[in-house]
Amino acid sequence: MQAGKVSIRMDGGPIISAFATVAGSKEGQGPLRKGIDKIEENSTLSKQNWEQAESQLQKETLGLLFHKGGLEQGDIRYLFAGDLLGQLIATSFGIADFHLPLFGLYGACSTMGEALALAAMTVHAGYAERVAALASSHFASAEKQFRFPLGYGNQRPLSATWTVTGCGAVCVSKEGLFDKEKNPDIAYARITGITPGKVVDIGSRDAMNMGAAMAPAAFDTLLHHFEDFACGPEEYDKIITGDLGIIGQRILLDLMEKKGLSIEGRHMDCGLEIYARQGQDVHAGGSGCGCSAVTLGAYILPQLFSGNWRKVLFLPTGALLSSVSFNEGESIPGIAHAVVLEHCLS
Amino acid sequence: MQAGKVSIRMDGGPIISAFATVAGSKEGQGPLRKGIDKIEENSTLSKQNWEQAESQLQKETLGLLFHKGGLEQGDIRYLFAGDLLGQLIATSFGIADFHLPLFGLYGACSTMGEALALAAMTVHAGYAERVAALASSHFASAEKQFRFPLGYGNQRPLSATWTVTGCGAVCVSKEGLFDKEKNPDIAYARITGITPGKVVDIGSRDAMNMGAAMAPAAFDTLLHHFEDFACGPEEYDKIITGDLGIIGQRILLDLMEKKGLSIEGRHMDCGLEIYARQGQDVHAGGSGCGCSAVTLGAYILPQLFSGNWRKVLFLPTGALLSSVSFNEGESIPGIAHAVVLEHCLS
Numbered sequence: 001m002q003a004g005k006v007s008i009r010m011d012g013g014p015i016i017s018a019f020a021t022v023a024g025s026k027e028g029q030g031p032l033r034k035g036i037d038k039i040e041e042n043s044t045l046s047k048q049n050w051e052q053a054e055s056q057l058q059k060e061t062l063g064l065l066f067h068k069g070g071l072e073q074g075d076i077r078y079l080f081a082g083d084l085l086g087q088l089i090a091t092s093f094g095i096a097d098f099h100l101p102l103f104g105l106y107g108a109c110s111t112m113g114e115a116l117a118l119a120a121m122t123v124h125a126g127y128a129e130r131v132a133a134l135a136s137s138h139f140a141s142a143e144k145q146f147r148f149p150l151g152y153g154n155q156r157p158l159s160a161t162w163t164v165t166g167c168g169a170v171c172v173s174k175e176g177l178f179d180k181e182k183n184p185d186i187a188y189a190r191i192t193g194i195t196p197g198k199v200v201d202i203g204s205r206d207a208m209n210m211g212a213a214m215a216p217a218a219f220d221t222l223l224h225h226f227e228d229f230a231c232g233p234e235e236y237d238k239i240i241t242g243d244l245g246i247i248g249q250r251i252l253l254d255l256m257e258k259k260g261l262s263i264e265g266r267h268m269d270c271g272l273e274i275y276a277r278q279g280q281d282v283h284a285g286g287s288g289c290g291c292s293a294v295t296l297g298a299y300i301l302p303q304l305f306s307g308n309w310r311k312v313l314f315l316p317t318g319a320l321l322s323s324v325s326f327n328e329g330e331s332i333p334g335i336a337h338a339v340v341l342e343h344c345l346s
Numbered sequence: 347m348q349a350g351k352v353s354i355r356m357d358g359g360p361i362i363s364a365f366a367t368v369a370g371s372k373e374g375q376g377p378l379r380k381g382i383d384k385i386e387e388n389s390t391l392s393k394q395n396w397e398q399a400e401s402q403l404q405k406e407t408l409g410l411l412f413h414k415g416g417l418e419q420g421d422i423r424y425l426f427a428g429d430l431l432g433q434l435i436a437t438s439f440g441i442a443d444f445h446l447p448l449f450g451l452y453g454a455c456s457t458m459g460e461a462l463a464l465a466a467m468t469v470h471a472g473y474a475e476r477v478a479a480l481a482s483s484h485f486a487s488a489e490k491q492f493r494f495p496l497g498y499g500n501q502r503p504l505s506a507t508w509t510v511t512g513c514g515a516v517c518v519s520k521e522g523l524f525d526k527e528k529n530p531d532i533a534y535a536r537i538t539g540i541t542p543g544k545v546v547d548i549g550s551r552d553a554m555n556m557g558a559a560m561a562p563a564a565f566d567t568l569l570h571h572f573e574d575f576a577c578g579p580e581e582y583d584k585i586i587t588g589d590l591g592i593i594g595q596r597i598l599l600d601l602m603e604k605k606g607l608s609i610e611g612r613h614m615d616c617g618l619e620i621y622a623r624q625g626q627d628v629h630a631g632g633s634g635c636g637c638s639a640v641t642l643g644a645y646i647l648p649q650l651f652s653g654n655w656r657k658v659l660f661l662p663t664g665a666l667l668s669s670v671s672f673n674e675g676e677s678i679p680g681i682a683h684a685v686v687l688e689h690c691l692s
Contacts (some may be wrong), residue, residue: 005420006447008473049674074351078542086432086491087668088452092545092679101352101542102681103460106434106450114449118464125471127354145432145670196424196447199438322433324491328395333438335448 007195007228014123015188015344017130017173018069021297022061023290024139024165030275035298036166037064043140043165051089054138054167057290058083058094061167062134069177073099076171077128080115082106083136084163084289085145086322090136100132108318109214109243110197111135112168112293113337116314119172120191120339129174136167137288146207146323159209161245161271161287168293170301189304193340195225199320201333207326211248211271211284214317217334218244219255221315225338226261233263237309240300241336242292242316243271245285270295270316292316304343311342353541353574360469361534361690363476363519364415367643368407369636370485370511376621381644382512383410389486389511397435400484400513403636404429404440407513408480415523419445422517423474426461428452429482430509430635431491432668436482446478454664455560455589456543457481458514458639459683462660465518466537466685475520482513483634492553492669505555507591507617507633514639516647535650539686541571545666547679553672557594557617557630560663563680564590565601567661571684572607579609583655586646587682588638588662589617591631616641616662638662650689657688 021036028039038060045056058081065071079098082105083090091104107114115133122128140150142163148154171177178186200220204213218241226232233239233256244252249269256263270292271285296314303309317336326332367382374385384406391402404427411417425444428451429436437450453460461479468474486496488509494500517523524532546566550559564587572578579585579602590598595615602609616638617631642660649655663682672678 006423051670051674077352082452084433085668086670087430087454087666089666089668089671089676092666092681093671093676096545096547096679099544101544103464103542104452104681106428106452108433118449121468121471121473125467125473127467127471196449198445198447199442201442320433320435320438322431322435324397324432325435325439328397330435330439333442335438335450 005228006224007193009193010120010124010191013191014120014172014174015190016170016301017177017188018065018171019297019301020061020064020068021168021294022057022166023294027164027166027274027294030280032274032298035302050138050141050144051085054083054090054136054141055094057167058090058134058136061169062095062098065132065169065171069171076100076130076132078103078122078131080105080118081134082111084142107335107337108320109287109289109291110316110318110335110337111289112296113316113339116339117194117196117337120194123172123174131172132169133172134169135289135293137163137290139163139165142288156283157208158283159247161210161243161284162282163288164274164286164290164294166290166294168297187305187307187343187345189301189341190344191339192342193229195221195228195338197221197336199333199335201331203331205331207321207332209247210319211245212251213319213332214334215244215248215251218252218315218317218336221336221338233261233266236266236311236313238268238312239263239266240268240270240312240314243287244269244317245271247284273299304341307343314339314341351574352570353539355539356466356470356537359537360466360518360520361536362516362647363523363534364411364517365643365647366407366410366414367514367640368403368512369640373510373512373620373640376626378620378644381648396484396487396490397431400429400436400482400487401440403513404436404480404482407515408441408444411478411515411517415517422446422476422478424449424468424477426451426464427480428457430488453681453683454666455633455635456662456664456681456683457635458642459662459685462685463540463542463683466540469518469520477518478515479518480515481635481639483509483636485509485511488634502629503554504629505593507556507589507630508628509634510620510632510636510640512636512640514643533651533653533689533691535647535687536690537685538688539575541567541574541684543567543682545679545681547677549677551677553667553678555593556665557591558597559665559678560680561590561594561597564598564661564663564682567682567684579607579612582612582657582659584614584658585609585612586614586616586658586660589633590615590663591617593630619645650687653689660685660687
């Protein structure tokens with residue numbers, strides 16, 4: 001079951017059998033608008049503060065996952081979930097009403113990769129028939145947590161990314177959720193391998209250029225992945241990072257090129273897909289746990305379910321900083337967790 | 347492999363084959379002093395700030411675990427780790443040098459339970475031969491994160507607990523680390539089941555009485571545990587919560603008594619073991635991720651390894667709050683993850 005040093009191969013692994021996404025109005029104006037299940041025009045979600053708004057995003061997304069999957073209380077055994085806020089308060093208050101055993105995760109913006117990896121490990125081992133994985137972020141709660149009060153109206157450099165307001169959730173299960181005979185054409189995405197990431201610190205210190213801080217982590221995970229699975233980039237229709245943005249993407253492409261493992265043409269970054277490059281003023285791209293989580297549900301999984309894509313490597317990327325560590329002059333380490341997703345028939 | 351609704355039974359489960367603890371001077375003056383591997387008299391650990399000090403605790407503890415277990419780079423496949431600080435900065439900067447694939451976890455003070463549960467699931471499923479689980483806290487970094495600057499010298503009510511400065515790490519493995527023939531008498535602790543906890547929110551709002559906020563979560567996990575494993579408190583020599591303290595312990599004992607499942611006499615709380623009740627001014631007891639993690643290594647595991655205790659339920663407890671959620675008037679939900687630990691011969 002082990003593959004190489006850090007990866008786990010999951011032949012006949014579990015499937016992503018259902019997914020749901022809820023996002024904000026800016027995301028709803030972007031290229032993925034048709035794939036997002038629910039768009040919240042009011043960024044407060046009618047709540048009293050941004051943290052409650054983000055919790056509400058989680059609540060709605062998880063509720064929608066249950067609805068779309070035809071799931072009832074008791075059908076989901078464990079929840080793997082996290083967000084960007086200190087002490088994961090968006091998660092604690094977002095999912096409490098579902099009364100699910102919770103594994104709280106923090107991988108910065110890589111959290112959806114971490115959650116998917118652990119969810120897949122849990123189901124593949126037979127510990128559960130069905131579990132859920134979820135991650136969220138909210139532009140305003142993240143600005144408050146990491147940067148400046150919105151009222152300051154401070155300018156952002158062009159290297160900065162825009163935190164996605166959104167949440168994505170998936171059901172990872174052993175079997176499909178719907179009757180095969182009644183739904184003969186239904187397809188899923190199968191998780192057939194994972195490569196958990198290490199903390200990679202190259203000493204980057206610019207919190208307004210997190211793509212540069214995360215690209216070396218994506219690079220590290222990719223190298224381990226190709227080594228452990230004895231394959232190269234050509235194995236995948238798409239290699240999809242979480243939120244490197246324009247600058248981080250360029251760095252990763254260059255690093256891979258130098259290793260003789262070019263991913264140019266195959267590489268896709270969720271942060272560059274979720275907003276329009278022209279007309280939506282997000283500078284270097286989108287970011288946040290919600291960036292890869294929403295893009296997974298609104299774009300990647302539909303492509304895999306339909307068979308348009310056969311096999312992709314989903315690689316959410318995270319920048320491990322807090323306002324405390326940053327203000328104390330620390331560097332910004334990165335981490336990236338990779339999950340292999342394959343088209344599969346029911 | 348599933349047991350009831352939320353638990354996992356692990357017959358012939360993995361073992362805790364090595365452990366290490368590093369703690370501060372106050373902990374070093376307490377009853378567990380002889381069990382703590384290394385006591386740091388200087389609470390800054392000669393670092394520039396409290397966060398760096400906590401990272402250093404992690405670095406030393408993980409290094410010591412490698413040393414005590416005779417482990418080398420490559421022997422540990424994954425690390426499950428976390429701390430109390432926003433965005434887990436103690437962990438990101440504490441363990442980076444070990445270049446281990448990291449699953450970052452946040453379960454507040456229950457993190458050692460969450461880490462042990464996932465570590466056990468990973469090894470028991472055959473995904474790895476050996477993994478490590480680790481959790482830390484530091485009195486001063488926690489005060490800074492959650493309460494007031496130390497320089498204010500603010501008074502703490504008697505219901506408040508004292509955050510443990512310390513880190514505990516364990517190696518969870520399929521086999522023992524030492525040659526059986528050369529070490530015929532060596533014994534371990536086997537992990538034979540887990541009951542991951544749910545977020546339980548009874549609306550408690552007093553951040554200076556976190557035992558009261560966490561006791562209902564411990565109660566909830568205990569009820570699920572006894573139901574899933576079809577057993578009662580008499581199954582265990584000790585039922586060990588993380589950091590309920592005097593008040594939380596009383597509440598838990600009363601709740602269990604009312605359910606006809608008295609744990610009085612069998613119950614032990616790490617927060618009430620790590621400091622002397624007389625002479626060490628900690629008010630309601632110790633708390634923090636480090637409280638259960640240090641007590642595990644300094645007291646619980648030695649009792650299990652020696653066979654003094656046959657079987658215990660280790661149940662770290664967490665209070666899910668941040669200064670943001672608290673200041674916004676939110677309640678303080680709790681969570682508690684249970685792990686069954688049994689004495690076993692090599």
